[in-house]
């Protein structure tokens with residue numbers, strides 16, 4: 001190994017790009033590797049895509065070359081790019097991530113964007129509730145867009161809440177975080193009437209582990225993902241019960257779902273008095289359900 005240039009032919013940008021593609025295209029495909037490179041150059045050097053495209057003959061200094069070297073080694077081990085750079089972008093918010101929180105997914109971003117573009121709220125105070133907040137991304141994106149809202153976010157994991165608090169602060173939002181387990185029969189929440197109750201709870205059945213990618217299985221927290229096969233909707237039952245009691249009569253319940261369980265999840269919500277509507281994500285999969293009280297809609 002050439003210790004000066006590590007395994008790169010030189011410390012020119014062109015050679016960094018070449019080695020990444022040589023070593024990773026087989027694993028991820030060339031366009032995905034291109035996305036990783038855009039993200040790494042942005043994170044390490046503050047370069048945008050245009051700067052990268054027009055700077056192929058530029059050389060990077062030795063300490064930056066070393067960072068690219070370790071990023072390449074990590075990517076070969078399926079470490080998520082978001083863990084390597086330490087953050088992801090979600091609805092124009094910068095969200096720090098770690099192995100303690102689920103990396104926010106583009107499907108979840110699509111669900112939140114749907115709410116942001118579909119609903120208009122009065123300026124007076126209204127309450128939002130985000131259950132299983134993880135990194136805090138959903139609560140933060142909603143609060144950023146509706147700064148007058150009073151936002152409460154709940155998670156069972158103290159470590160996730162620590163990250164969510166940091167993210168809320170870094171994004172200039174003011175969110176009330178609560179540590180609580182939705183599945184605990186003692187679970188209770190203040191007596192607000194929430195305009196929005198939203199959740200992306202664990203919904204991947206244990207038996208679906210075998211279809212999941214290594215980067216998810218090895219690096220995302222299992223606590224945020226998996227539910228037992230014999231009761232895969234346990235979180236939705238808890239959420240529906242909370243919503244039945246705490247959703248304003250004209251409020252909106254929004255839940256991300258397992259695409260294989262859309263019908264069952266909709267039926268469950270119907271049995272709690274909601275009128276569910278299933279939404280399809282950009283991959284063509286049933287991905288979230290919005291619901292209002294049936295008697296509100298039929299009035």
Ligand code: GLN
Pocket residue numbers: 105200201202203204216224225226256
């Ligand atoms: N969509 C996520 C995944 O496939 C799962 C999110 C969840 O369980 N809430 O990794």
